[in-house]
Amino acid sequence: MYEMTPFERRNRSFAKYLDQLERNFFGDSSRALADIKTDIIDKGDHYLMQAELAGFNKEDIHIDIDDDRLTISAEHNEEKEDKNDNYVRKERSYGSYARSFDISGIRAEDIKASYQNGVLELKLPKKEATKMETRKVEIE
16 A cells, blocks of 8 residues: 655665564564654644653653754653562663654743643743735836
């Protein structure tokens, strides 16, 4: 079946085919943690972004702004140890999320964030729309 991505360069190499076969059979371990799921709601004078980050503590979540890019990242490190009779089991898991957004139309200095019940909410105030004045250009 054809993909719906219009500008993708399709690499039809045998190595890619084998890699995809392995992922389909064993599961894609690189996708153990899915992307950060977000909803963005237009509230008129601002956008409300809701990012789903269940299982993370507030201290594990970072919001960085670099020029016109807002990046949400979260890191999860867990270690479990169960001891029953002679059986000892110790499991470790580590995962990280990161997702970036273009905020060129946002007043970055006024962004507010809150985190409650696994949902990160960001209030993203819009910049005032600038109207381009029309003018006539004289031909020399």
